[in-house]
Amino acid sequence: MANPLIAIVGRPNVGKSTFFNKVAGRKISITEDRPGVTRDRLYADGEWRGKSFTIVDTGGIEMRSEDTMWREIKKQAEVAIETAQVILFFVDGREGLTTSDYDVADMLRRSKKPVILVVNKIDEYSEDKIFEFYSLGLGEPYPVSSEHSTGIGDVLDEAVSWFEKGALTEDDSLKIAVVGKPNAGKSSLVNKLLGFERSIVTNIAGTTRDAIDTKFAYNGKNYTIIDTAGIRKKSKVEDDVEYYSVMRAFDAVRRADVCLLVVDSTEGLTEQDTKIIGYVHEQGKPSLIVMNKWDLIEKDTNTINKFEDKLKEDLKFMDYFKSVYISAKTGQRTEKIMTLIDEVYAHSVLRIATGVFNDLISDTVRRNEPPSYNGRRLKVYYSSQVSVAPPTFVLKVNSADLMHFSYERFLENVIRKNFDFSGTPIKILVRENGEQ
DSSP, X not given: OOOOEEEEEESTTXXXXXXXXXXXTSOOSOOOSSTTOOOSOEEEEEEETXXXXXXXXXXXXXXXXXXXXXXXXXXXXXXXXXXXXXXXXXXXXXXXXXXXXXXXXXXXHHHTSOEEEEEEOOSSOOHHHHHGGXXXXXXXXXXXXXXXXXXXXXXXXXXXXXXXXXXXXXXOSEEEEEXXXXXXXXXXXXXXXXXXXXXXXXXXXXXXXXXXXEEEEETTEEEEEEEOOOOOOGGGOOSHHHHHHHHHHHHHHHHOSEEEEEEETTTOSOHHHHHHHHHHHXXXXXXXXXXXXXXXXXXXXXXXXXXXXXXXXXXXXXXXXXXXXXXXXXXBTGGGHXXXXXXXXXXXXXXXXXXXXXXXXXXXXXXXXXXXXXXXXXXXXXXXXXXXXXXXXXXXXXXXXXXXXXXXXXXXXXXXXXXXXXXXXXXXXXXXXXXX
């Protein structure tokens, strides 16, 4: 299941990005001592006290500004707040409270989300320095110095405690994001799977503006289907509403367990379809390519094979794909989709016993030795699966530099030949012996 999301918000120049970079463990956000540097949301996965999460950095919020840039940044932050489970509200302990802090606090109260008040830039703790922040009405302030890495652990303790307290509603449903270009038939497919008219369906592109979650049960299992706005090329995104609908669609992919990639068969796989599918692949999500409007295709006995060959050509970067040819309008083959969703998800959480996997890799390397470079040859000492969703494998080697891309690809093909990981990406991490 998707990690809980922790959003970092606050007015400009309170040190949000410095905190984000410390938690992420690497410099991702640009940190400068001036407002407005971070405009877009940035994500990083983290873990604290055995609890995994995703943390998102947002641009500074100026609630009262009419400037176009500040309006855009505010909307970006609002999307992060909307999709977060816990919010870290940053204020500046050196500068003290401002009108903007009160404005942001009011907005966060309306979100009804758990909010942790973080008073940053406190190099030396003094009760006098944080006392005034109680007036925000958001509970106990947490003094930190992101720059000097003090107090960060206390904030993360409190953040993950919300996961443990059960303040976040446990959702055991399998989350299915339905994504694709506008007018590919996503809402029609959602309605067919749900069995009732839930989304407005027209033949005008762009009817579905936001990602809409609907829970349902099928064969005794719980699911949440997320119907998203069509994802266009950036040059085609003409207004703010559509721009943020696209952002929510990408958020839907991030929190999904399985993605349905809906393609208009009458157009074939376009460049934009490939980019959307590539994003899902990069996020490590299992997926099903749904070739819709199949009823409109003139067919002969070889038509599906021709389409499959074209998909294999266009999707060489993810040759593990699974596809299904349907008509959401007539219901043709839509009954197969739920079974295939369960199948690709099961593949994404499949675990291989360490002994079995280690033997497979050892035997493969012995039979097919990697090429040598400058008289040195790659040696694989040990291998095991370390996580799922996506299945991730670690190979302990003598030198990571000796692992050529082509040989790594060969090993991936061997893994896929021996275990059914169709429909899901897998990751191979190469670590030098002794490296974690």
